[in-house]
Amino acid sequence: xSLLIASITPVMIFLYLINRKDKVQEPKKLLxxxxxxxxLSIALALLIDAPLAPxxxxxxxxxxxxxxxxxxxxxxxxxxxxxxxxxxxxxxxxDFDQHYDGIIYAVFVSLGFxxxxxxxxxxxxxxxxxxxxxxLSVPGHGFFAVLMGYYFSLAKFHEGTEKNKLxxxxxxxxxxxxxxxxxxxxxxxxxxxxxxxxxxxMVLFTYVVIRLWRVGFxxxxxxxxxxxxxxxxxx
Numbered sequence: 001x002s003l004l005i006a007s008i009t010p011v012m013i014f015l016y017l018i019n020r021k022d023k024v025q026e027p028k029k030l031l032x033x034x035x036x037x038x039x040l041s042i043a044l045a046l047l048i049d050a051p052l053a054p055x056x057x058x059x060x061x062x063x064x065x066x067x068x069x070x071x072x073x074x075x076x077x078x079x080x081x082x083x084x085x086x087x088x089x090x091x092x093x094x095d096f097d098q099h100y101d102g103i104i105y106a107v108f109v110s111l112g113f114x115x116x117x118x119x120x121x122x123x124x125x126x127x128x129x130x131x132x133x134x135x136l137s138v139p140g141h142g143f144f145a146v147l148m149g150y151y152f153s154l155a156k157f158h159e160g161t162e163k164n165k166l167x168x169x170x171x172x173x174x175x176x177x178x179x180x181x182x183x184x185x186x187x188x189x190x191x192x193x194x195x196x197x198x199x200x201x202m203v204l205f206t207y208v209v210i211r212l213w214r215v216g217f218x219x220x221x222x223x224x225x226x227x228x229x230x231x232x233x234x235x
Contacts, residue, residue, distance in 0.1 A: 037086075
């Protein structure tokens with residue numbers, strides 16, 4: 001039971017912190033759809049991943065093997081699946097009426113995915129894994145979603161010709177950060193790496209995590225400020 005609680009708690013905390021910033025609370029029914037839609041995105045990611053996974057065994061280069069697993073097997077299918085579920089559930093919703101809403105909905109989808117993943121890893125790895133994932137993996141999924149939701153909202157409310165480019169950016173930006181995050185971890189698992197490469201990978205991983213958090217908080221503030229300005233009555 002303690003492992004299950006340790007798996008669920010960081011997800012709930014992140015959801016609470018993101019949701020409490022919303023000045024106009026979203027319908028609980030739609031938030032629940034997004035959260036459980038994250039469960040659906042796992043199955044969708046596995047379907048996307050299935051024809052791609054067998055090619056990984058044929059890659060002999062440790063660098064390319066880590067890159068393929070990080071971007072093609074993990075980050076690409078996972079973020080694409082989350083994006084498709086997010087688009088399906090909220091793009092045409094009348095409740096998607098503020099910029100910050102996109103971030104909230106994207107986070108709920110992503111952390112629905114992260115909850116299932118977290119339970120599986122923690123049940124297998126124990127409390128040590130729970131602590132590491134609470135500090136790194138769960139916030140990672142959360143901030144990947146912040147990036148997705150930020151550009152998703154920009155696309156939703158953009159009136160010009162850049163709508164499709166912004167919508168595409170809401171997909172490739174989380175893939176980029178997610179892929180770099182996983183690449184550093186996967187490559188560190190390769191055998192025979194020199195100490196200098198290991199140090200470089202640890203520096204890369206640390207940079208990606210710090211950059212992800214800083215950019216994520218910045219995007220949250222930008223959309224909250226935008227919604228605040230839009231709410232001020234014009235004279």
